[in-house]
Structures are given as C-alpha cells and as structure tokens.
Amino acid sequence: MKRMLSLFLLLFTQFVYSQTNPITGTVVNDKTGQPLEGITVRLLPAGSVAVTNAQGKFIFKSTTETGNNLQCSGMGYQNSTLTLEALRQQHGVFSLTPEAITLNAITVAGHTTDPYKPISKIDIAMRGVNNSQEVLRIVPGLFIGQHQGGGKAEQIFLRGFDCDHGTDISLQVDGMPVNMVSHAHGQGFADSHFIIPETIEAVNFKKGPYYAEKGDFATTGYVDFHTRNMLPQNEIKLEGGMFNTYRALGMFNLLSKKAREKQQSWYVATEYRYSDSYFDNPQHFNRFNFFTKYNGKLSDHTSLIFTASTFYSKWNASGQIPDRAVANGDIGFYGALDPNEGGVTSRTNANVELLTSLRNGDLIKNQFFYTYYTFDLHTNFTFFLVDSINGDEIRQREKRNLFGYKGSYEHTDNIGSVKLLTTAGVQVRADATNNTELAHTKDRYTLLDDIKLGDITELNAGAYISETLLLNGHFTLNAGLRFDQFFYRYNNKLAGDTTLPGAGIYKAHDQVVSPKLSLYYQVNTNTEFYLSTGKGFHSNDARGVVARNGVEVLPAAYGADLGTIFKPARNLLVNAALWYIYLQQEFVYGGDGGAVEFSGPTRRTGVDLSARYQPIPAIYIDADVNYAHGRSVGSPKGADYIPLAPEWSSTGGITYVLKNGLNGSLRYRYLADRPANEDYSLTASGYCVTDFILNYTKPKYEIGFTINNLLNTKWKETQFDTETRLKGETHSVDEICFTPGTPFAAKISFALFF
Structure with a gap:
C-alpha cells in the first residue's frame, strides 16, 4: 500500500x-x-x-x-x-x-483533419472572390444556378445532389447560419447575397457528413465564410457594364494604425448594385449591403468580435419558360411569359463572439447572434395549368426572427506520447415566423385565395463532442458524437389547408444521434490518406413535420470518403476521393405546391479529383473533375434516375499575376447532360461557359475588365421537368422549363486604395 x-x-x-x-x-x-x-x-x-x-x-x-x-x-x-x-x-x-502563398511553400503536413485546407487557402490567395457568385464557386465541385434573375438564393449542386437552395448543404458566415429552416420557398433556403465579396478573407469547406460540430443540412458538406478581422487598406470601387449594370463599393477602417497594431480593429463596408440584366423583361435589380466588424482585446485572455449587417434587394424576374414557347416563337430565348414575377427581401444581422483563453491553454467560445429577415416572392411555374382564366401565379412571403447561441470548449492534453484534442459544444437556434404565406395571386398584388397561412416556431438544440488523437507522428484519429433535438409548433390560420384537419396549433418533436469517425495517415510531409465515415441529416419544414406527427422527419444520411492529398512535385498539389452517400428519404416541404414531396431513399457514389499546378510563380492552373452516380433505391431499373442530379462536371482555369501589375484569369465551368426526370425521358442539357478577367493593379489603384461568357454560348442555367399550360392551350405539356444563362456580358471597374 x-x-x-x-x-x-x-x-x-x-x-x-x-x-x-x-x-x-x-x-x-x-x-x-x-x-x-x-x-x-x-x-x-x-x-x-x-x-x-x-x-x-x-x-x-x-x-x-x-x-x-x-x-x-x-x-x-x-x-x-x-x-x-x-x-x-x-x-x-x-x-x-x-x-505570397505559392504551391512550393505548401506542405500537406500540419493540416490535421482538414485535407481541403491547402486547396482552399491557395485558391483564395490566387483567384480571389470577384463577385457574389464566386463566393460559392470557390468550392471544388459545387455548381450554382439562378432562376429568379439574381434576387433569390441560388440553386446548389454538389456530389450528385440537387441541394435546391440549401437543403443538403450547410452555409455559415462568421459562425452564423445562412440556411433558413421552414422557409416560405423551400427548406434550407440559403441566400448568401448579404455577404459583400471583398470582405471575405477565408472560405473553409469540407465534404460529407463527418464533422461533429456541424448538424442540420450538412449532408453533402458545409461551407464556412470568414470575413476579415481588419482591412489591409481603405477602398472605393466603381463598376459599370452591359445591360445597365452598375456597382459602387466603399470599405473604410475606422480606427488608427496604432489601434490596429494593438489588436483593435473596426471597419465598415457598403455596396449598392443596379442591373436591368440580359432578359427581355428588364430586371430593375436593386441591392444594398452594409457591413461592419469590430475585433479587439478586452484583456490578455479575452477578445471580442462583433459584426452587424443589413441587406435589401428588390427585382423583377423572367422566371422559368417552357421550351415550346421559344420554339413556337411566342417569346425569345430571354423572354418572359409572366412579367409580374419578382420579389423583395431583406436581412439584418447582429453577431457577437467572445473568445477566452485559460492559463492551461484551453479555449472557450461563446457566440450570440440575431437575424431579422423578410421575404416576398412572386413566381409562376405552370402559367395556366390550374387556373385557365387568371393564371397560376403564387406569392410566398414571411417575416422571421432568428435567435442563436453557440458555445464550445477546446482542451488539449497529453496521455503519454499521445496528444488528445477535445472539443465539446452546445448549439441552439430558435426561429419564429409571422404569417408565413403561400397564396394564389394575379398581377403580383391581387390576392385570389390562400393556400397556406400560419406562424411557425422551431427550436433546434444540439450538443456534440469531438475527440482527436494524434497517435504518433503518422496516425490521427477523430471520433465525434452529436445529438440534436427539434421542437416544432405551427399555428395554422387557414381552415381550408388541405394538409391539416383544420385551423389551430399543431406540435411535434423529434431527435437524432449522429456518430462520426475519421482516420488520417500522414505518410510524409507531402502525402496523406484519409478514411471518413459518419451520419448526418437534414431537417424538414415544420408544416410537413406536424402533418406527419413528427414521424420519420429527420432522414439520415450515411456517408464514407476514402481519399488522399499529395504533392508529387513541389509545384503540383492533388486531392482525390472516392465517396458514398445513402440518404434514407429525400422529402422536403415544397413551397411552390404547398405539400410534402416524397421520393424515397437514394444512393450515390462518386469520384472527386482536384489538381493545382504552378509552373512558375506568375502562373496558377487549377482543375476540378467530379463524377457522381446516383439512383433511387427500390425503384425499377430505368425509372430510378434522380432528377437533376449532376453526373459529370468540371471547373478550372488559368490565373496569372505579373510583376508589372497585370493579373487576371481565364476560367471555364462544364456541366454535362443529366436526367430531368425519373426515367430520363427528359434531359437537362449541359453547358460549358468561359469567363475572362483582366486587371491592372498598383498600390494605389486598380483598373479591371471582366467578361462573363466570353464565347457568347447560349445555355440554360437552370432546368426543370414541369407540366405547364400556356394561355389559350387546351392541353398541358410536360417538358423542360428553363432560365437562360447570361450571354456575353462585359464590365469595367476602377478602384482606389488608400
């Protein structure tokens, strides 16, 4: 003893x-x-x-x-x-x-559990983010499409998923969620246009459902945007281009250089944009953004980050048009059948983060955020299919208050020769909408009848723990476990709602446990292999959840990745992965029709390949090639295609930065033909579009010239299999309806730095 x-x-x-x-x-x-x-x-x-x-x-x-x-x-x-x-x-x-970041200086080692970090860092450094669309296109393999002319969240495609406007991908900015649950237009609606591109310093992304700190929507992966803590310099920028397109930007430091050297920073950024766009029906697009960020030390161990922003957008839209309307000569390729489509939206955010380091090196994070959001959209997908007299125009509208909290604790310890990194956290978000509406309208503001109307309250509370063990100089093991609890409340104000038995309050709840496990093997400083497995999920609209009494409303996504990141040469970086995702149920509330859409379980397998090559410091070449094979489980062969699921896609380009100040890029994006319906009797046509950027940059100013669609390719940006009937037709037709992509469009810009 x-x-x-x-x-x-x-x-x-x-x-x-x-x-x-x-x-x-x-x-x-x-x-x-x-x-x-x-x-x-x-x-x-x-x-x-x-x-x-x-x-x-x-x-x-x-x-x-x-x-x-x-x-x-x-x-x-x-x-x-x-x-x-x-x-x-x-x-x-x-x-x-x-x-300057160069491929020669990058090593694979030092990025434990994040194989995408080297590519993300050098892409941002070399390519930059030139506009709001490039904000998302920075992610390898991610495609976007716009079918409302720029005022609505983009449709997102990743890993064989049509993520709609965000159902199967999680987006955040400075830790604050972009996705909207139980949205008037669609589940997970993620409108990122409130982010001013020039304020972005880093874009962190990972693919798959393997990360314990990520919960709802993170099935194909997540994208986190991080804004600058401080501006390197003040900037004023003016842009002008074809189709009456104009933009003004201002970014200003509010504190002195001495204050910034003491880790105190505060700046503002604002932009205004107007465009009639390339449609025959002028878009009259207006967007205003304001953003401010303070970052400073409260003490030697505690720092504060505060951001606030507001955003307002208003536009007209051409919407989706059927092939036959163009073929018959009723309208042109860029025409509109319902000139009253369009919308108004706004978002105001406040975000506070406190970081506290303990004497033992541990880190505590506390974050509080609030969003006030409005959305009012008029669309017409079927024209005169249902109402042959007034047409089928619908209005989707909501006002929302979003409250949230995130807290985490990071601890590092040594157990013998094993280093252990522990992160534990809790996350809470509460959404409350007032008079979320789906209505049948005419000429935008004439109400014909309500389809759905009510107040939504939704609470998601989650807790997670993630353990990372550095077993020796080569192996790293990460294991995580996450628990999410959901509470739904819907105050139905419409007695005639066909999905519920009557007006009144309906409640439901559900929960899900999501385990994660990843193993990383560091061969040397330039080669790593990884194997990741995990379970994720996406939530569903509260109106659909209460209609099902909370039964099977959190479909699980099971995934696995086997990948590698390596440098076969000092100036060549390669990332390759074989992946698999099984989704229990692809069903979400369809705001366009007011009902839950079911499609059963699906299975997808694929390959992602990314390469970055820098033959000389002035030239940077990047290419991403992605393949996805997806099918519905249990459906007959030949009738098991997943509508709009991408199969082959590729993006890439050449970026040049010369010592005399000339810099720019030539880029392409290619999306192959893909099925538009379950039996592939309709095809969503593929496209290949090239863009060109040329800048002349000096310490005090920059002159820029940009061409979108350099070769003036006629292409369809978004496509859907839709049954429609045009005015005067006696029978409906099921065919492709599309929104045209931009033709040749040039603009110039001038920026002052001081």
Whole structure:
C-alpha cells in the first residue's frame, strides 16, 4: 500500500510540474498585429507540435522533452525560428512576416483533419472572390444556378445532389447560419447575397457528413465564410457594364494604425448594385449591403468580435419558360411569359463572439447572434395549368426572427506520447415566423385565395463532442458524437389547408444521434490518406413535420470518403476521393405546391479529383473533375434516375499575376447532360461557359475588365421537368422549363486604395 501511495505521489508530482511549467505564447502578423490561427509551432529539437487557436495562442504543457527553440510555420507566412529566451524577452509574442502563398511553400503536413485546407487557402490567395457568385464557386465541385434573375438564393449542386437552395448543404458566415429552416420557398433556403465579396478573407469547406460540430443540412458538406478581422487598406470601387449594370463599393477602417497594431480593429463596408440584366423583361435589380466588424482585446485572455449587417434587394424576374414557347416563337430565348414575377427581401444581422483563453491553454467560445429577415416572392411555374382564366401565379412571403447561441470548449492534453484534442459544444437556434404565406395571386398584388397561412416556431438544440488523437507522428484519429433535438409548433390560420384537419396549433418533436469517425495517415510531409465515415441529416419544414406527427422527419444520411492529398512535385498539389452517400428519404416541404414531396431513399457514389499546378510563380492552373452516380433505391431499373442530379462536371482555369501589375484569369465551368426526370425521358442539357478577367493593379489603384461568357454560348442555367399550360392551350405539356444563362456580358471597374 505504501509503495502504491509513493508511486501515486511521484506521478502526481511529475504531472503538476509539467502543468505548472508550460511553454506558452501568441503568434501574430507582424504587419497588422492581428493574432494568427492555425499556425504550426514546433519545439526543437524534440519535435513536439502545437497549433495556435483562434486567439493565436499556443501551449506546450509537457516540457519533459528537451527543447530550446520554437519554429513557426503557416501558409502565407515566412517560416521563423525563435529561442525560448527571445520569446520571454518579447513577452511571449512571436511575430510572423506575411509572404505570397505559392504551391512550393505548401506542405500537406500540419493540416490535421482538414485535407481541403491547402486547396482552399491557395485558391483564395490566387483567384480571389470577384463577385457574389464566386463566393460559392470557390468550392471544388459545387455548381450554382439562378432562376429568379439574381434576387433569390441560388440553386446548389454538389456530389450528385440537387441541394435546391440549401437543403443538403450547410452555409455559415462568421459562425452564423445562412440556411433558413421552414422557409416560405423551400427548406434550407440559403441566400448568401448579404455577404459583400471583398470582405471575405477565408472560405473553409469540407465534404460529407463527418464533422461533429456541424448538424442540420450538412449532408453533402458545409461551407464556412470568414470575413476579415481588419482591412489591409481603405477602398472605393466603381463598376459599370452591359445591360445597365452598375456597382459602387466603399470599405473604410475606422480606427488608427496604432489601434490596429494593438489588436483593435473596426471597419465598415457598403455596396449598392443596379442591373436591368440580359432578359427581355428588364430586371430593375436593386441591392444594398452594409457591413461592419469590430475585433479587439478586452484583456490578455479575452477578445471580442462583433459584426452587424443589413441587406435589401428588390427585382423583377423572367422566371422559368417552357421550351415550346421559344420554339413556337411566342417569346425569345430571354423572354418572359409572366412579367409580374419578382420579389423583395431583406436581412439584418447582429453577431457577437467572445473568445477566452485559460492559463492551461484551453479555449472557450461563446457566440450570440440575431437575424431579422423578410421575404416576398412572386413566381409562376405552370402559367395556366390550374387556373385557365387568371393564371397560376403564387406569392410566398414571411417575416422571421432568428435567435442563436453557440458555445464550445477546446482542451488539449497529453496521455503519454499521445496528444488528445477535445472539443465539446452546445448549439441552439430558435426561429419564429409571422404569417408565413403561400397564396394564389394575379398581377403580383391581387390576392385570389390562400393556400397556406400560419406562424411557425422551431427550436433546434444540439450538443456534440469531438475527440482527436494524434497517435504518433503518422496516425490521427477523430471520433465525434452529436445529438440534436427539434421542437416544432405551427399555428395554422387557414381552415381550408388541405394538409391539416383544420385551423389551430399543431406540435411535434423529434431527435437524432449522429456518430462520426475519421482516420488520417500522414505518410510524409507531402502525402496523406484519409478514411471518413459518419451520419448526418437534414431537417424538414415544420408544416410537413406536424402533418406527419413528427414521424420519420429527420432522414439520415450515411456517408464514407476514402481519399488522399499529395504533392508529387513541389509545384503540383492533388486531392482525390472516392465517396458514398445513402440518404434514407429525400422529402422536403415544397413551397411552390404547398405539400410534402416524397421520393424515397437514394444512393450515390462518386469520384472527386482536384489538381493545382504552378509552373512558375506568375502562373496558377487549377482543375476540378467530379463524377457522381446516383439512383433511387427500390425503384425499377430505368425509372430510378434522380432528377437533376449532376453526373459529370468540371471547373478550372488559368490565373496569372505579373510583376508589372497585370493579373487576371481565364476560367471555364462544364456541366454535362443529366436526367430531368425519373426515367430520363427528359434531359437537362449541359453547358460549358468561359469567363475572362483582366486587371491592372498598383498600390494605389486598380483598373479591371471582366467578361462573363466570353464565347457568347447560349445555355440554360437552370432546368426543370414541369407540366405547364400556356394561355389559350387546351392541353398541358410536360417538358423542360428553363432560365437562360447570361450571354456575353462585359464590365469595367476602377478602384482606389488608400
């Protein structure tokens, strides 16, 4: 007994000693003073590794290994080595000098559990984000389509999924959700147009349902946008182009340079855009955005990030037109059958995040956010199919308050030679809509009859834990578990609603458990393999949930990825993956028809291949090729196609940055033919479109020239199998209805930097 007690005291003494003599520090950008997250810090010569957190802090808890020097490395920064004595003299601050990101400088090592990070970092650095569409197109394999002329959320395609407007992909900006649950138009509606492209500093994305911190909608993956903590300089930009297209942008720092060097930053950004667009029916598109962000230290261990934004958009739309209307000469390729389509939408956000580092190196995050959102859309998909006199125009409208909280705790520990990273968190969002409406209208504002009308209250509370074990110098294991609870309440104000037995309050609830498991094998600094498996889900509209009494309303998505990221040469980076996704049930509330749409379980397999090549520093070549094979499970062969599911797709381009200030790119995007219905009797035609950008950039100004659809290809941006009847027709026709893509469109821009 005495021996056991003596051994315990010895171990406890060693533990306390190792914990009370840590090596800590903060890594910052030596040009701006801003803390740097994700920087790899190595204790030499022992080789122990730490990674900086969101406050730029790192810690080596166990100092039993000998080490006198620290080496810091990260994409976009010069490698630097500092002695421990020098670190103490600099009060624990390690400064890194920024440098241009090149493929030569990128290593696969140091990006544990994030195989997409090297591609994301260099794409943003080289290609940038030039407009609101490029915000999403930065994700390899992701395609978007617009069928309301620019005022509505884009239709998204990824990994063989028609994600509609966001049903099967999670979008966030600075940790705040973009997706809207139980939306008037469709589940998961994700309108990202409130993001000003020039404010984006990083885009983090991962594919598949393998990440414990991500819950609703993250079946094909997620995209997180991160805005700049500070502006490198003030900017005023003016743009003008064909089809009466204009844009004005202003971005201004509000604090002095000395304040920014002390990690205090505050700036504003605003933009206004107008366009008649290329449609025969002028779009009269108006959009106004305002954004502000404050980032500062409250103490040595606590920092505050506050963002606020507002957005307003109004437009007319040409909508979707049937093939026969163009073939018959009733309208042109860019024409409209219902000139009253269009809408108005707005979104105002407030977002507060507190980051607190503990003395033991752990990090606590607390985030609160609020959104007030309005949406009012008029569309006509079937024309005179149902009402041969007044037409089938519908109105979808809602007003929403969204409240949310996210809290997480990050802990790092050592168990012998094994390093353990633990993240645990809770997430809560509450949505409340007032008079969510689906109505039959005429000439936009004449109400004919209500189809659905009511108030929606929805609460999603989730908790998760993620454990990452660095087993040795090569293997990393990540295991996660997530639990989500949903509560739904619908106050039906329409006695004639055919999906419910009468007016009144309806309630339901459901929950889901989502396990995750990933294994990463680091062969060397330039080669990694990974195997990921996990369960995800997407929620369904509250109106559909209460109609089913909460039964089977959270269909599971089971996925697996087997992939690799490697550098066969110093200037070539390749990411390849074989993937699989099984979805229990593809059914969501169809706001266009007011009913739940069922399609049964589906199974998809595919291949993603991305390559980045930089033959010389001035030239950057990227290419993504994606294949997806998807089928409905249980349907007869030949009648089991998944409508609009992409099969072959590819994007790529050449970007050039010359020392004389000339820079730009030539890019393409290719989407192959795909089935428009279950038996492939109708085809959604593919397309290949090229875009060209040329800039002349100097320290004080930039002149830009952009051409969308350089070869003036006539293409269909979105397509649907729709049964329609035109005015005067006696019979309906089931065929492709489409929204045309942009023809040749040129614009110029001029920007001042100061």
